[in-house]
Amino acid sequence: MVATATIRPDENLKRFFYASLIFHGALAVVVAVSTYFSHGGESWGSPGGSVTVGLVGSVPAIPLPQPEVVSPNRVVDESKGLFKSEPQPKPKVEPESTPIPKFERNKPPKYISRPSKVLENPAPAPPNAIPYGGGGTPTVPVTSFALGTTGATAAGLIAGGASGGDFASRFGAYVTAVQQRISREWLESTVDPSLMYAPRVRVTFDILRNGSVANIQLIQSSNNRSLDNSAIRAVQSSNPLLPLPAAYSGSYVNVEFYFDYKR
Amino acid sequence: MRLMSRTKSYLRKPFAALAIAFFLAGPAMAQDWFKTGTGLGITKARVAVPDTVARSTFTQPLPKTFHDVLWSDLDYSGILDLVSPSFYPLQAPGQPSELNAQAWAAAPANAYMVAYGNMTTDGPNIAFSGYLSDVHNPASPPAIQKIYRGVATDSDARRLAHQFADDIIAFLSGGQPGIAQTKIAYVSGRSGNKEIWTMDYDGANQQQVTHLKSIALTPRWSPDASRIAFTCYVPYRGVTSAQICIYSSVSNRLIAFPRYRGTNSSPAWSPDGSQIAFMSSQNGDPEIYVADANGAKLHRITFAAGVSTSPTWNPKTGKQMVFVSDRGGSPVLYLSDTDGSNVQQLAVPDMGYVIDPTWSPNGQLLAFSWRRPSGNYDIYVMDIVSRQLVELTKDEARNERPSWAPDGRHLVFESTRTGTRQIWSMLADGSQPHQLTFQGENESPNWSTK
Numbered sequence: 001m002v003a004t005a006t007i008r009p010d011e012n013l014k015r016f017f018y019a020s021l022i023f024h025g026a027l028a029v030v031v032a033v034s035t036y037f038s039h040g041g042e043s044w045g046s047p048g049g050s051v052t053v054g055l056v057g058s059v060p061a062i063p064l065p066q067p068e069v070v071s072p073n074r075v076v077d078e079s080k081g082l083f084k085s086e087p088q089p090k091p092k093v094e095p096e097s098t099p100i101p102k103f104e105r106n107k108p109p110k111y112i113s114r115p116s117k118v119l120e121n122p123a124p125a126p127p128n129a130i131p132y133g134g135g136g137t138p139t140v141p142v143t144s145f146a147l148g149t150t151g152a153t154a155a156g157l158i159a160g161g162a163s164g165g166d167f168a169s170r171f172g173a174y175v176t177a178v179q180q181r182i183s184r185e186w187l188e189s190t191v192d193p194s195l196m197y198a199p200r201v202r203v204t205f206d207i208l209r210n211g212s213v214a215n216i217q218l219i220q221s222s223n224n225r226s227l228d229n230s231a232i233r234a235v236q237s238s239n240p241l242l243p244l245p246a247a248y249s250g251s252y253v254n255v256e257f258y259f260d261y262k263r
Numbered sequence: 264m265r266l267m268s269r270t271k272s273y274l275r276k277p278f279a280a281l282a283i284a285f286f287l288a289g290p291a292m293a294q295d296w297f298k299t300g301t302g303l304g305i306t307k308a309r310v311a312v313p314d315t316v317a318r319s320t321f322t323q324p325l326p327k328t329f330h331d332v333l334w335s336d337l338d339y340s341g342i343l344d345l346v347s348p349s350f351y352p353l354q355a356p357g358q359p360s361e362l363n364a365q366a367w368a369a370a371p372a373n374a375y376m377v378a379y380g381n382m383t384t385d386g387p388n389i390a391f392s393g394y395l396s397d398v399h400n401p402a403s404p405p406a407i408q409k410i411y412r413g414v415a416t417d418s419d420a421r422r423l424a425h426q427f428a429d430d431i432i433a434f435l436s437g438g439q440p441g442i443a444q445t446k447i448a449y450v451s452g453r454s455g456n457k458e459i460w461t462m463d464y465d466g467a468n469q470q471q472v473t474h475l476k477s478i479a480l481t482p483r484w485s486p487d488a489s490r491i492a493f494t495c496y497v498p499y500r501g502v503t504s505a506q507i508c509i510y511s512s513v514s515n516r517l518i519a520f521p522r523y524r525g526t527n528s529s530p531a532w533s534p535d536g537s538q539i540a541f542m543s544s545q546n547g548d549p550e551i552y553v554a555d556a557n558g559a560k561l562h563r564i565t566f567a568a569g570v571s572t573s574p575t576w577n578p579k580t581g582k583q584m585v586f587v588s589d590r591g592g593s594p595v596l597y598l599s600d601t602d603g604s605n606v607q608q609l610a611v612p613d614m615g616y617v618i619d620p621t622w623s624p625n626g627q628l629l630a631f632s633w634r635r636p637s638g639n640y641d642i643y644v645m646d647i648v649s650r651q652l653v654e655l656t657k658d659e660a661r662n663e664r665p666s667w668a669p670d671g672r673h674l675v676f677e678s679t680r681t682g683t684r685q686i687w688s689m690l691a692d693g694s695q696p697h698q699l700t701f702q703g704e705n706e707s708p709n710w711s712t713k
Contacts, residue, residue, distance in 0.1 A: 166295060167295040167296065167297045168297040168298075168299075169400070169403075170400075170402075170403050171403060172397055172399065172400040172403065173376065173395075173397040173400070173403070173406045173434075174406070175297050175299055176308065176375075176435075177434055177435055177436070177437040177438075178299065178437050179299045179300070179301060179305070179437075180305065180308065180342070180435065180436060180437055181436055181437020181438060181439065182301065182437070183301040183305045184305075184342070184436070184437075186301065187627075189646055189648070189649055189651065190648075200300075202300075211438055237625070238437065238438070240438055241437050241438045242433070242434060242437050242438040243438075245404075245406070247403075247404045248295075250294070250295050252294075253294075253295050253296060253297065254294055254295070254296035254297075255296065255297060255298070255299070256296065256297075256298040256299075257298075257299060257300050257301075258298075258299075258300030258301075259300060259301060259302075260300065260301070260302040261302070262302065
């Protein structure tokens with residue numbers, strides 16, 4: 001009663017129901033009849049019917065599968081790889097306002113009271129350092145010594161000529177022996193073969209009491225590395241030299257040795 | 264030196280600095296020094312050797328023997344020029360007070376040094392007082408003044424002369440010892456079998472060392488010259504094979520070294536005398552093995568198809584070795600480290616057999632014999648670093664198996680230039696060849712190491 005209360009009494013559904021029933025029945029009849037007529041003759045797929053097969057390609061409307069094209073572009077792979085992509089930089093948030101720096105008071109700089117302490121070299125002086133006032137030309141005459149005191153010359157025995165202090169005049173034979181030895185150890189084959197002429201190389205060293213050579217130093221280079229090295233090697237391979245003469249009382253002798261190279 | 268650094272802080276004060284400068288300058292000036300130098304190619308020192316003055320009456324001509332041996336030693340040293348005796352002043356000095364230095368220094372003698380002395384005898388013994396004086400500098404004391412004593416025999420007079428010659432050469436060469444007292448070991452067949460013999464470096468005093476009555480080959484002196492390693496053929500349980508034997512010149516007998524299978528030959532001492540490298544075919548292929556001097560710690564060095572033999576050590580470093588191998592076809596030299604690594608061929612600019620390497624005492628040169636396709640075996644010297652070659656013998660029959668003298672200035676080798684195989688020596692530039700042996704056939708010399 002309540003439901004029928006909303007339906008108006010003049011609206012009768014029976015009319016629509018019968019109309020639907022008739023429509024569905026007619027539809028069923030149409031289906032049955034059309035089924036009978038369409039499959040009535042021969043069975044489906046039997047020979048007899050001509051089938052026309054056209055080339056598929058001739059039909060432009062059908063899209064064909066495209067051949068694979070290798071594109072130089074990299075395919076973005078969404079899978080997780082070995083390498084992490086760089087995270088996006090966080091957008092900078094511009095501060096809306098900056099605080100005004102405070103003005104600092106300019107402090108006066110500290111003055112270094114003792115600059116000499118800072119500038120002084122704390123490392124000990126090397127052994128070959130020239131002491132203050134010790135540089136420059138020696139005050140003793142060095143060039144006026146001859147080997148023989150009786151006026152005899154060396155007669156070409158000493159190629160470069162020997163000079164020196166008292167040692168060279170007293171033990172001239174020893175000086176010649178040293179010169180002969182080092183000359184013999186000086187190997188031309190170790191010098192740059194393209195070198196035709198070079199400035200004089202000067203090497204200093206000490207001969208100790210037992211003849212061993214110490215403190216080998218290059219004091220004047222020829223500006224040719226191979227010649228400098230050959231000169232130093234000549235002195236090194238002459239070690240040990242002859243022991244100092246028994247009549248000599250000192251503990252060592254300083255030698256300055258020069259090498260003149262001319263091919 | 265520390266004093267100098269400390270003085271620096273006082274340098275502000277002028278007076279202190281002045282005082283210190285004087286203090287430092289004093290001893291520096293007192294230190295003796297000299298200045299000399301060289302160019303390429305220096306002249307040899309001219310040395311005069313007057314006759315030995317006899318201060319006693321001798322039954323044998325010992326002073327003359329002494330003088331002759333001294334003369335030949337100095338002449339063959341390669342570092343001196345001897346003044347011809349025809350230029351000498353008439354009086355031969357016997358002691359420094361008799362030396363007229365000016366006469367020797369002036370023309371025609373133009374001598375730089377004079378080696379002289381006198382010999383005395385009391386019957387069984389002799390004494391020689393020897394002097395070497397710088398005649399350009401007569402005020403200086405003689406560079407050498409020594410008394411040499413021995414018994415009054417010819418061989419002892421020779422020994423004293425060798426000693427005096429070595430002293431002179433050591434002085435004039437600036438500290439390099441001479442070789443007048445060294446010995447040469449070699450193989451001689453003059454007794455019927457090939458045995459090891461020794462002689463003085465000048466060919467005198469030839470003595471048979473081994474009496475194995477089989478075959479002995481390739482003698483090699485140990486670095487202390489107390490042992491000789493060689494290849495021997497000694498039968499053992501009915502089998503005769505080449506083995507390494509070591510002879511001790513101290514005990515005058517063979518000392519133990521193990522026998523190995525196969526052929527074992529061409530021993531070579533390491534420079535410290537603790538190891539021996541040799542060729543052995545104990546595992547089939549003839550390869551180079553290294554063992555301690557008593558045969559322990561045997562290990563193989565070369566691993567290449569073909570023969571590897573004739574090792575020689577770098578006497579300066581003991582870290583490298585040169586040997587002969589035919590791994591590339593014909594026998595040539597190969598350089599390797601003593602552990603067998605870094606093998607490289609020492610290429611020569613021609614074909615032929617390259618054999619018998621021997622390394623110079625300073626480690627810079629390699630002497631070997633090389634038979635080029637055009638000729639016979641000749642002695643060559645190679646600078647190891649630059650691979651430059653010098654041919655020392657030429658057109659003089661076969662010259663083989665060089666061996667260096669300990670001074671690096673002489674070579675001994677075998678040569679057939681007289682028709683028979685004999686031992687010869689020469690300076691390392693190929694000059695002054697001396698024949699040392701004359702009897703029988705002699706080969707495979709080896710110069711003692713000191």
